[in-house]
Amino acid sequence: MKGQRYRFKLITLLLMGLILLSLVHGARTIPLESSSASLRDAILRLTGQATPSPEPEAVETPQLSGLGGEATSPTIGVEETFTPSPEPSEEPTATWTSPYDYPFLTPDASPTPMPTESASPVSQSLSEALSNYFDSK
């Protein structure tokens, strides 16, 4: 029984440690992710603004500043080092399909539309979805 209590303590510490690790990881990586060049590139492409235009002014700073928040990502915004994506700026299409093989749906939401269906926010054009996202801020 004493050994069991000891093992219970170890398991408790393991669980608590795992959750705290998530917290530390989230706090450490999310600001980095949000300020990374890849994110900026992603957002520009998603909003359909990744036209090979050399003028960084084409992107409005207020739109991007919302991404990291003042506290998490002060570096976000259009910088001199910005280089437009080499890919042609096609209008993004509703191509998102779930890679996961689990049901997204909860029991009570039986007929909830799948992410690829028309009622899903994802099925909008991506530029539209992202515009809405930033406009609402």
Next chain:
Amino acid sequence: MSKRKSHTPGRRLSLVVMLFFALAFLLLGARKNDFMGYILALAVPAMIFVGTWVLPHLFPTDRLLMSLTNFLCALGVLLLYDTNPAYALQQVISYGVGLFAMILCIYFVRAMHTGRRIIWLIFVGSLALLSLPLLLGREINGAKNWITIGSFSLQPSELVKLSLVLSLAFFLSQRRMLPWVVFSVACLGLLLLQKDLGTALLYYGTTLLLFWAATGNLPFSLLGVAGGVGAAWYGYQSFAHVRLRVSIWLDPWADYENAGYQLVQGLNAIASGGLWGVGLGLGSPTSIPVYESDFIFAVLCEQFGLVFAACVLLIYVALIWRGATIAMSARRRFHGLLAMGATLLLGLQAFVILGGVLKLIPLTGVTLPFISYGGSSLVSSLCLVGFIQGVESLNEADLEEDTRLAMLERGNPA
């Protein structure tokens, strides 16, 4: 006297929690100009009152655990009301059903002393229930783990979680290895056939850790870990969707328009919230696919910020700590393992989805306990808390009995 004193913090905490949610629902109701917000401003604090004030009068329970659980449930309803009021309505009904089920579970644990017959009934019933989706279920995104009866849908693996914890605790406390192994392997096999990998991972982790806690057999436990790692490696090599999942975890930006879209949106939302959040009712949480269940934590981060989200994570830590303390105080081996198993399942489930959303581990589809939308999930999580509270009420009864005996001895020293 000391007992009353120890209950005071929980009572004060629940008062603050009720006020917080009443104001939050009033604010959202006024903002949306929606009457349902005002109803929820009354209904949700009333349910918290039942959970934290009325229930402990029926039997001794841990008020802190009760307050924290109710806070998380109410937070889920609040986030869902903000994003989709229809979901919030269903969730608040599930919350009520879950509270009722929790009371039943407390009574069940108090009544179940030996439970030999009922455990075999649970054993057979659970395997039958878990195999139903393979026969009658509908396939959603490749997984076949739902059954629909009329307008009512159910995920059996959520309910079988309860019987898994009960059966494991029972057989391990009796040191009967064969039924334990048969039950665990059968459950895992059925889940893998349904391709419900997230739940299979939870079952596996709980089974392995509880086995080690009960027996202390390190070589077999390490063999189990090695088996799990081997199975994961085999899955990675053999199944394209597992490889895809890992590649999304490593670099979601590489294919953000398709496979990585969900995770990128989640990370954007979390980063958008910053430290203090954009504010309740603001932001664009619905732009995250499956925001209501798997990505509810991203919604929470966006609206309330990382500081509040960190506090919510600390609440999960406190839940684990309380559950483990109750398990360690149990006098009987079965009750200790039952409380520890329930704590393990809740803690692991929270970690699996939080780690997935925060890009610490590959994302698997499980709900965040108490907060995510989903009737089966909420009811089963509250039932697990019911198991822990049932053990706590027995611990309190044992303590009272000890005190009574000590008083008798003191009164009659001869």
